[in-house]
Amino acid sequence: MRRFVSAVAVLAIAASVALVGAPASADSIRDREYWLNQYGITTAWNTTKGAGVTIAIIDTGVDGSHPDLQGAVVGGTDVSGVGSSNGQQPVGDSSEHGTMVASLAAGRGHGAGAGVIGSAPAANVLAISIGFGTGTRSSDEQIADAVKWAVDNGASVINMSLTRNSLEWPQSWDDAFLYAFEHDVVVVAAAGNRGSGTTEVGAPATIPGVLVVGGVDRNGKASFDASSQGITIAVSAPSEDLVGAAPGGGYYAWAGTSGATPIVAGIVALVRAAHPELDAGNIINRITATAKSPGVPVPSPIYGYGLVDAAAAVNASVPAVSLSPTAELKDWIHLHRRAAATPPPTPTEPPTSTPSPTPVPQAGPANPLGTLLPTVALLRDVGIPLLVYAVFLALLVVWLVSFIRRVRGSRRT
DSSP, X not given: OOOOOOOOSSSEESOBOOOOSSOOOHHHHXXXXXXXXHTTHHHHTTTOOOTTOEEEEEESOOOTTSTTTTTTEEEEEEOSSSSOTTSOSOOSTTTTHHHHHHHHHHOEEXXXXXXXXXXXXXXXXXXXEOOSSOSSSOHHHHHHHHHHHHHHTTOSEEEEOEEOSSSOOOHHHHHHHHHHHHTTOEEEEEOOOGGGTOOSOOTTTTSXXXXXXXXXXXXXXXXXXXXXXXXXXXXXXXXXXXXXXXXXXXXXXXXXXXXXXXXXXXXXXXXXXXXXXXXXXXXHHHHXXXXXXXXXXXXXXXXXXXXXOHHHHHHSOOOOOOOOHHHHHHHHHIIIIIHHHSOOOOOSSOOSOOOOOOOOOOOOOOOTTOOSSOOHHHIIIIIHHHHHHHHHHHHHHHHHHHHHHHHHHHHHO
């Protein structure tokens, strides 16, 4: 019996991926995908299955030879330095993770209703392998390069089922994510899981403009262990009782927002396919505006705007908005990075007109006779003591004169 091990590193997967029992058999897998009907995915398929949209899976690599992913992986790369050039060799800790994620986004299943089918079974996949705690380069460098590579190779949706476990992110991510937003790419990221030690969302889920996914149980209630919380959460999706494809042809049960995220990424692909005229901001708006109420006021730091609804996101009438992930991130960068780092500009030319300086009154030459009029300070510090001494001396003189007179008068008598 094999067990998945969570990566304890700067970058970690956003899943609790302990194996539950033996690998599931293929003919029971589809029955376990309760979210396909409950979240309107099968209804949305009447309109589109995501054909023509490419989802980049930035993860531990995707085994494209799995029966449920054959034909889905159309390209890939490795940025860890230890994987294969096409991104299909699982690498690092929990190397099965990437294949499981890809299957929930764009798995095709196989045979007559067997295997895992993703939210967007006609979408294409780019497999970009990174190492969680492994590789010849830092995780931060790997992520920045992976995002840019995904954009340059045709992804219009990027799935990131991972967390940095910190609110902050390196400046290299500023450039990478801004590059994605400027190319109209929707980035979908996991909120993380309390069960894996993530008590609040961490980057990339804290980056402005990212579509952040929280997790719920199969009854639509917030998952305690298989989700996290934070004001950046946009929508929620199933994160418990999940099943996914594993490298080599197997299947594993798992839990975590690592699974909720590709479910939503696949729904984003459906919306992009159904509404190719919409930009990333309006795609995200359709996802959040059509979410089902979780029974609490929204937006909520637990549920975001509610439970994702694929059918409504694809088919509902939603007014256009001016939401811009690019503008959101640029504003953040200006406020938190460049405004603090850029010194005030130094003028290279004198101003065209310089106001005349105002004359400052200067003190006249010192009087050789000293100060003619006493100042307040002199009156206080010198005058008062002199007056006291003068009075004392006067009294002493009067007493002496009186004493001398008495002495003389005594002698005469």
